Amino acid sequence: MTFYEVIFMSGFKLDENGDVVLNKNGINIIGNAELFNQTVKTVLGTNKNEWGFNKNEGIDFKKILVKNPNIDVIKNEIQEGLKQIDETFILTEFSLTGKGRKMFINFTAVNEKNNIVSDILVY
Numbered sequence: 001m002t003f004y005e006v007i008f009m010s011g012f013k014l015d016e017n018g019d020v021v022l023n024k025n026g027i028n029i030i031g032n033a034e035l036f037n038q039t040v041k042t043v044l045g046t047n048k049n050e051w052g053f054n055k056n057e058g059i060d061f062k063k064i065l066v067k068n069p070n071i072d073v074i075k076n077e078i079q080e081g082l083k084q085i086d087e088t089f090i091l092t093e094f095s096l097t098g099k100g101r102k103m104f105i106n107f108t109a110v111n112e113k114n115n116i117v118s119d120i121l122v123y
Helices: 003-007 032-044 071-085
Strands: 090-099 102-110 116-122
Touching: 032 071, 032 116, 071 090, 071 102
Parallel strands: none
Antiparallel strands: 090 102, 102 116
16 A cells, blocks of 8 residues: 555645635545546646655656656656556556647556556646
């Protein structure tokens, strides 16, 4: 059992800016697949060494945000980020495209429980 399996019972819902979502009764609570997907986005959107509560969480943006990106290095960073959530995650699809000053990473990954996560990350 990984750390994240223990906490995946329920958690605060975050909006696209990472702020807690409120409703008329207080804080929105989410669980299961929605919380799982939110955790993936949060970990892959965190620059390693920047979150004070866990300096090891996240990925190294310095390896991604470079002038001439190396697809293998970036793919490895995404894989390592996913393994922080579940060490059995394996990337099944991965592509990288750039437009202007933005990079788009499209990926799909699956773990041993057949949980599939797919997303497009923008850096």
